[in-house]
Amino acid sequence: MRRIVIFTDDPGWHGKQLCLAFAARGFTAEYASLTGCRLQLDNYDLPVLVPGFEDRLPAAAFVRGVPGGSLEEVVFYLDVLHALKLLGVPVYNDAGAIERSVDKGMTSFLLQRAGLPTAATWVLRDREQALAIAERELQQGNYLISKPLFGSQGEGIRRIEKSTDLLWLTGCRGIYYLQRFIECDGDGYSDVRVFVVNGKAVAAMRRRGISWLNNVARGASCEAIAMEAELVELAVAAADALRMDYAGVDLIKDRHGNYRIIEVNSVPAWKGLQGVCQANVAQWLVADLLQRYLGELC
Incomplete structure (x- = not known):
């Protein structure tokens, strides 16, 4: 039976649903964390080692989660996904898709570049410029949303409704992501x-x-x-x-x-x-x- 890896640190309901769906098609799906993978570039047969797949690469990889961590850790996890794809293992969604979407700034840029309707957005490093944008938007009667560049499930998101809210306007690791609130x-x-x-x-x-x-x-x-x-x-x-x-x-x-x-x-x-x-x-x-x-x- 051909084996699929599901990359996740919390299989839960979604992992079970995927395992059942793969089993119905005659495939075995097994969970693994990207934190346990490694690159072994010493002329070993498998340059990428995935936990549970020590003897051969999986037939495909389904990405249900990429762990957080330091910049180096996240880059390494994406390196593993990139490497698997280069070795001929289908990765679903692949590292490029994850990179484009997990970064809200790039997501906003690509949507705007494609001519799709989205909210006015500003991504920048300078705090004084961020404050100036926020003050201008408030004066025009617009609320703003401040978001971390990376994040999910509403974590770290705040709505700026009045000038006093600007007192706690902070960037996420030095980057400000501001978006006009849509009523x-x-x-x-x-x-x-x-x-x-x-x-x-x-x-x-x-x-x-x-x-x-x-x-x-x-x-x-x-x-x-x-x-x-x-x-x-x-x-x-x-x-x-x-x-x-x-x-x-x-x-x-x-x-x-x-x-x-x-x-x-x-x-x-x-x-x-x-x-x-x-x-x-x-x-x-x-x-x-x-x-x-x-x-x-x-």
Whole structure:
């Protein structure tokens, strides 16, 4: 039986769903952490050693998580993914896709370069310039969102609503990422998550937050929605702009009724989505990986 590695430090529900989907296709999936991998460039048969795969490389690698750490550690984890791909192991999503999406500055740049609607964004090093931008936006009646360049699930995000909020405006390790806050259409707080697999939107949901942060991890509720044409077109275009095998694309409909892309996730969770839609997301993902990269008929 051919073996797949799932890179994760917390398999949980998502890991189990993937294992079941691979098993249904006749593959064994095993978990490994990128922290346990190593490069061994001493003429050994395997230049990349993956825990549990000491005798041969996996048939493919499914990336469910890249651990945090120092710059050197994160670069090393991505080096492992790059190396596996160069050795002919399909990596889903690959290191390039993860690099483009985990860096919010590059994500914003690529979305803007592709002509896709997103929020006005500034990424810079100088604190005085960051303060000047924030003050100008507040004077024009706009709120701002301050985010760490790297992060997920709403960690470290703050909304700047008034001049006194500027007192605690700090960069994340010296870099300021500021984004104009988008007021959503309708009552309360909500946004939309569209799950894209190989250029196809397979499911969508609305997340209703208890505050302006709509993350499921922070208590947002989920509800299924119809995938209207504009929503699908924008989500697919966003995933294509970042060259991803699969993506969770987050969008907000603003007060003028226009959708704007706010984030593109290369390692998206789908438990909340799975609870409100009919599609089995893990099966979609596994079928796509096996068919496109391993030539399996699905």
